Amino acid sequence: MKHPFLAKSYWNQQPTDLAKVFQRAVDTPNLIDLSLGDPDFHTDPRIADAALEDVKAGWTHYTDSLGIPELRKTIAADYAKTHQLHYDINELMITVGACHGTYLALEAILDPGDEVIVPSPHFTPYDGQIRLAGGVPVYLPVEEKDGFQVDPEKMIQKLTNRTRAILVNTPNNPTGACYSRELLESIGEIAEKNDLILLADEVYGAFTYNQPYTPLASLKGLKERTITLGSFSKEYTMTGWRLGYVAAIPEIVQCMRDINEGICFSAPAVSQRAAMKAIELKSEIQPKLKEIYRQRMIKAYQLINNTPYFSVTEPQGAFYMMVNCKETGYSSEQVMLKILEKAGVLMLPGTAFGDAGEGYLRLACTVTEEVMEEAFDRIKKISWS
Ligand SMILES: Cc1ncc(COP(=O)(O)O)c(C=O)c1O
Structure with a gap:
């Protein structure tokens, strides 16, 4: 943004992809948010x-x-x-x-x-x-x-x-x-x-x-x-x-x-x-947390690989996955927007994590397995042809 009070070095700064996505998501009714790396549990x-x-x-x-x-x-x-x-x-x-x-x-x-x-x-x-x-x-x-x-x-x-x-x-x-x-x-x-x-x-x-x-x-x-x-x-x-x-x-x-x-x-x-x-x-907090994320990752893995046009490799760690969306024929950003508009589900375009993320959506397993099921039921109904 150009403004005389801003340092010139920031005049050409563009909002990040993430900021743009979040702006669009705010107005989506019944949004299922699979985008955030913020766990859904409160602190113990x-x-x-x-x-x-x-x-x-x-x-x-x-x-x-x-x-x-x-x-x-x-x-x-x-x-x-x-x-x-x-x-x-x-x-x-x-x-x-x-x-x-x-x-x-x-x-x-x-x-x-x-x-x-x-x-x-x-x-x-x-x-x-x-x-x-x-x-x-x-x-x-x-x-x-x-x-x-x-x-x-x-x-x-x-x-x-x-x-x-x-x-x-x-x-x-x-x-x-x-x-x-x-x-x-x-x-x-x-x-x-x-x-x-x-x-x-x-x-x-x-x-x-x-x-x-x-x-x-x-x-x-x-x-x-x-x-x-x-x-x-x-x-x-x-x-x-x-x-x-x-x-x-x-x-x-x-x-x-x-x-x-x-x-x-x-x-x-x-x-x-x-x-x-x-x-x-x-020792009381982490093993339980790890097991919950592990179960969710397995669930997400199954749901994604049962959804036409999408695939994912076996989960290894953290609570994220890169969902391959290349078969849709659309770019990561287009797929992300279509899923947001047609299904009310938010994932991040892989390109938010660098050019090497093209062809992928990033999914964060920070919702329950039931919510993930609902998300993929909705995504399955989208036509990609
Ligand atoms: C890979 C990685 N490093 C660092 C951080 C930042 O963590 P903190 O909340 O401690 O700043 C994150 C948060 O998402 C992360 O994913």
């Missing part, structure tokens, strides 16, 4: 109750700018117990969600023009965040026929003398792919050989269905060069609390802290306290 009431008490007890102030030491200790202990991965508390910074952490990490590591390799389709904000930090995203298309897995040979072809980092998001949003330990080792080898930093976005680590989740930093020799991005949003259904963390070498953590002093200083005190309670309840 035990976490909410503890947080209320904490607010009354005076947890209403700024905290240490790296985050409450007790929370950092709790996260470190959880990594040590679950993955035998050992962090000192000066290797952890609490952030206002993983998005904030990703941006701070990129700011800390990128010089102008530095390139970041991003397997694509990709989580939409990466593009803007890399550019805001002065970097250049270099997209590495991944394909459905390969289970949306990265091909290390193709990754090597993307390397230049400006490559600084590789972004590894597994379990993946939007594809639902989970990278195997062998693939992570191959990516690690590429990083080691070329002295690159690994940005490991592992915010869906709790949700893998066919294989155990392996934090990238837990692989031999990779901890030093890996910046791990974590979040309480999805793993504990706490999106609105805006709480995440970054684990990295102390030098990077210190630099991020310094950058953040000019941005928001510290993450909300009450959310940090709530995160401590969440970890305490982890």
Whole structure:
């Protein structure tokens, strides 16, 4: 939008595809929303109750700018117990969600023009965040026929003398792919050989269905060069609390802290306290949540593959799927609009996650199985000829 009060650098900025879609969806009666990555469950009431008490007890102030030491200790202990991965508390910074952490990490590591390799389709904000930090995203298309897995040979072809980092998001949003330990080792080898930093976005680590989740930093020799991005949003259904963390070498953590002093200083005190309670309840919360998403993914898989013109590969992780809509003969955006208009069902066009998403719709399993059934009953009635 052009306005004299706006910086000229933003005059040509276009609303994102997501913003356009949401505007259209608002007026759709009986909308079934399969678009959002926001779980349909509220935060566990035990976490909410503890947080209320904490607010009354005076947890209403700024905290240490790296985050409450007790929370950092709790996260470190959880990594040590679950993955035998050992962090000192000066290797952890609490952030206002993983998005904030990703941006701070990129700011800390990128010089102008530095390139970041991003397997694509990709989580939409990466593009803007890399550019805001002065970097250049270099997209590495991944394909459905390969289970949306990265091909290390193709990754090597993307390397230049400006490559600084590789972004590894597994379990993946939007594809639902989970990278195997062998693939992570191959990516690690590429990083080691070329002295690159690994940005490991592992915010869906709790949700893998066919294989155990392996934090990238837990692989031999990779901890030093890996910046791990974590979040309480999805793993504990706490999106609105805006709480995440970054684990990295102390030098990077210190630099991020310094950058953040000019941005928001510290993450909300009450959310940090709530995160401590969440970890305490982890074994009660996460297995149930994982089972619900697993069931929903299986249901969605069956429904999609029973719907003419649509198909999907077997679910692997997170709670997303890329629904192949190529047989309709329409573009992703056209299919998304037709489904919205004729069936009142909202999914996101794959292109909202980069050009490599053409031919797909992204479905989020953040509704019940019954609602998903209703959605596909409606979609089946659409004529595509
Ligand atoms: C891959 C990925 N990374 C990071 C985030 C951001 O999480 P947070 O809510 O902690 O900012 C999301 C949220 O959808 C995501 O899908």
